[in-house]
Amino acid sequence: MSNTIIDTNFNFPGQQEVYKGKVREVYRLENDVLVMVATDRLSAFDVVMPKGIPYKGQILNQIATKMMADTADIVPNWLTATPDPNVAVGYACEPFKVEMVIRGYMSGHAAREYKAGKRVLCGVAMPEGMKENDKFPEPILTPATKAEMGDHDEDISREDILKRGIVSEEDYLILEEYTKALFQRGTEIAAKRGLILVDTKYEFGKTSDGKIVLIDEIHTPDSSRYFYADGYQERQAKGEAQKQLSKEFVRQWLISNNFQGLEGQTVPEMTDEYITSVSERYIELYENITGEKFVKADISDIQRRIETNVLSHLNGK
Structure with a gap:
């Protein structure tokens, strides 16, 4: 399962700082620009699982992009562009510390x-x-x-x-x-x-x-x-x-394997077979939620693909 994006270390023009969340990595650039990369990390019970899920970042980013477009008439959002299947670009904001x-x-x-x-x-x-x-x-x-x-x-x-x-x-x-x-x-x-x-x-x-x-x-x-x-x-x-x-199916699998993120508990082994099944489930989720067929992006070199697409966008090409 090497064709997943678990961690990034980009250095974009005008980059000022990087914030790494449970799933997304946010690059703050000058002029109040944010570049948000949706990784393939999987989080459950506020714990990041040790292995990534193929296409998960693309799925989350593309659903969020579509839903923001579908709600922009009632609530303003931060988004200005999606130059890559895993990337959203928009305005830097000071987040409220509540969900x-x-x-x-x-x-x-x-x-x-x-x-x-x-x-x-x-x-x-x-x-x-x-x-x-x-x-x-x-x-x-x-x-x-x-x-x-x-x-x-x-x-x-x-x-x-x-x-x-x-x-x-x-x-x-x-x-x-x-x-x-x-x-x-x-x-x-x-x-x-x-x-x-x-x-x-x-x-x-x-x-x-x-x-x-x-x-x-x-x-x-x-x-x-x-x-x-x-x-x-x-x-x-x-x-x-x-x-x-x-994502409840992941939580239930973890619970059945005696893990709820509590102290002393160990994340159960995620086999390649199980990871493939989770990836397929996320694709099913995408297609049901959006009503559109999921188109898999090229994942032969995700890091290079993202960097190329973001740089092209930032350079106005």
């Missing part, structure tokens, strides 16, 4: 907390008598503090965000409004594909002139959970697991 998580259904982390007996998540009450994957009466906002690589994101309430001064009240009201509008649009897009947008997260930043914009990824299988709409009600009525389109 805006919104949940339409009681799944994933919310379901695990509910099962443990909790009825309040991030200061928001969850109704009694719910089953896993039931729809909430209204989508709930459950923000999380943004973690550095290797650290865990932490649930946080709106009240604590404001009390600790992480975001001003004026800005937070805008983040809430944008989050709800994006989730509504994402729900509509998903429905056209026969999908249910279950939950997702959005990240926002502020440009140098003070404008709040959407940054990072949007409605990808890494940041979102989808169910197939067909058969959803029947499966819920029978207490069966929902058919999902998300």
Whole structure:
């Protein structure tokens, strides 16, 4: 599995600094330009897995690019160009130190907390008598503090965000409004594909002139959970697991192999066969979410391809 991009070390013209997240590597250039490279790293339970997944970075970048184009009329975003399948270029922003998580259904982390007996998540009450994957009466906002690589994101309430001064009240009201509008649009897009947008997260930043914009990824299988709409009600009525389109299948595989990112636990071995199956699943996700056939990029020398394409863009060619 050598044809994956796990790490980068580019030196672009006017480069000022590099930030390496769990999956993306962000190069800040002069004139407030950001070059964001989506790697093939796989993160689950806030832990980066030791091996990359072929085409994963391309898939995430291309879904995010398409979804930003499909939501630009309701929420401004940072994106200006995509010169390479794995690369997005846009405005440098000061990120807000919270992830805006919104949940339409009681799944994933919310379901695990509910099962443990909790009825309040991030200061928001969850109704009694719910089953896993039931729809909430209204989508709930459950923000999380943004973690550095290797650290865990932490649930946080709106009240604590404001009390600790992480975001001003004026800005937070805008983040809430944008989050709800994006989730509504994402729900509509998903429905056209026969999908249910279950939950997702959005990240926002502020440009140098003070404008709040959407940054990072949007409605990808890494940041979102989808169910197939067909058969959803029947499966819920029978207490069966929902058919999902998300990274949850990786989390469940890890859980079944005794790993949830807890201290003392070891990441299970990821065989080439398993990695190939994950890659194929991500391609399936891409095609279902976008409704388009996935076209594999040339991965014979990804680093050189990216560098050539980015330099060509920066040089205006």
